[in-house]
Amino acid sequence: MTYIAFLRENARWLSASYLLAVFSGFGQTFFISLSGGDLRAEFGLSHGDLGLLYMLATLGSALTLPYVGRSVDHFPVQRIAAVVITGLALFCLAMATTFSVWMIALAFYGLRLCGQGMMTHTAITAAGRWFSARRGRAVSIAVLGFPTAEALFPLCFVVLSNAFGWRGAWTVSALVLALVALPVLMMLLSRDRIPSAAEVASVKPEGRQWTRKEALSDPRFWLVSCGVNAPAFIGTTIFFHQVYLVELRGWTLELFASSFLLMATGVVCASLVIGPLIDRFSARQLLPFTLMPLTVGCFVLANYHAPAAAFIFMALVGISNGFNSTLVGAFWPEVYGTRHMGAIRSVAFSMMVFASAAGPGLIGWLIDLNVPFDRQVTGMALYCVAFIAVLTLMSRAYRSNALS
The missing domain is CATH 1.20.1250.20 (MFS general substrate transporter like domains)
Structure with missing residues (x-):
């Protein structure tokens, strides 16, 4: 079709x-x-x-x-x-x-x-x-x-x-x-x-239909959740503290606001590209790639202070968000089945909401402690690098399960 x-x-x-x-x-x-x-x-x-x-x-x-x-x-x-x-x-x-x-x-x-x-x-x-x-x-x-x-x-x-x-x-x-x-x-x-x-x-037959209790007892569920919720934590944090960021960089709010158009464009393009790829290769195989655009974006924002950095960062955030939202939407039913998906996804989604709530407060506290913002953003990038490795291992583990 x-x-x-x-x-x-x-x-x-x-x-x-x-x-x-x-x-x-x-x-x-x-x-x-x-x-x-x-x-x-x-x-x-x-x-x-x-x-x-x-x-x-x-x-x-x-x-x-x-x-x-x-x-x-x-x-x-x-x-x-x-x-x-x-x-x-x-x-x-x-x-x-x-x-x-x-x-x-x-x-x-x-x-x-x-x-x-x-x-x-x-x-x-x-x-x-x-x-x-x-x-x-x-x-x-x-x-x-x-x-x-x-x-x-x-x-x-x-x-x-x-x-x-x-x-x-x-x-x-x-x-x-x-x-x-x-x-x-x-x-x-x-x-x-x-x-x-x-x-x-x-x-293809969906195989085992996990209950929420079974999914929550699976360590892979928690490790994957910690990885795929990084975009919610990082994106919400940067947007919430955008006034501090533009003052730090000497940019204008109008300049940063205009970069949201690139972010929206990135979401649309990534979503349309990743959907057919998931149907062809499976969400399990594509899981390790979800944090790569965000990782590059964080390194750019931390080390490149010219106005162009705002547009590069936001475009990469958009690509990461489009990739991540679509991938995660297909991933959970693919690995845990659809029968109890509402219950399982509600926990996964509540973790995403928690990440988006905790980020602004944690980073605001670090700002008050005078921790350099560039160092904080570099820490976000290193977190993504670590979880690219974790998601690679989880991808292999889920695929081995599917084959067994």
Whole structure:
């Protein structure tokens, strides 16, 4: 089946997973952070105060996700999507009407759990489960929703905020979820995907179907998770401390902001390339390559201080994110089966959320201790180098298991 034929025949389900990823943007850091200045000014919060609230809310969502994420194994995707989209819309309204610090924390928690957590988890899990023979292609399409949101949502929020104020922008966000996202996705998900006879015949037997308890008792699960979560830790950390970075380098915020376009382009290109490669070679074989672009990017950022370094780094981060998101989306069901994938992936995803929450706080603490930023970024690069070696060993171990 050609790529175009695959897209045409499965447009309904591919569109659903893509749109779930797109609308998760309302709960992602790049969108929520746009209200940071208004929240600090209105409630008298410092940068540290708001950062602490956000970190605690994100950690709370990471701890909750393993419990609610397993629902994807037991309920239809349509029902999960309906509950999560409704919840995300309500928490957008909570942000629009917030009147105290505790309500900000509650809104942060709900946005992170429903948006970054369950919307993303459902999009990738559904794509990985619906398609076996073309799992890599399907996940790569779903992943494209993230750069789409990164490219469109911040500009839309700024325009709406200028027109209606920041509270009005959050109200419009809630209306978009309720009046656009909900009905469209309910229509797309009204019919379950049933694989064709030819597809079933072409799929290799999945073999053992691991339970979550069995997967969590496998040391390889934890080692791989520590490796594939490096992009979340490093990317979120650099973005959160971008003001410090540009001041240190003598760049401008406008210059660094413009480099996000290259990052989005890198995500799209890497996702479209890696999907067919996964279907051809398997996610197990490609696992060791996922951190290579990020490793080079960190070494460039640490040792090259010209403005061009921002664009090189962000392009490589985009490639790494596109590669990593698609690869991980296909990897877990490939090695642990699909029967309990919602429960297993919810733990893996909560670890990613934890990494994205811990990074800004840890690096901020090191900055306060006057640890040179270049040394910190070099440490990130060396961490990636170490885990390229670890992932190489894990790749061989998983492949040996598959052959035995």
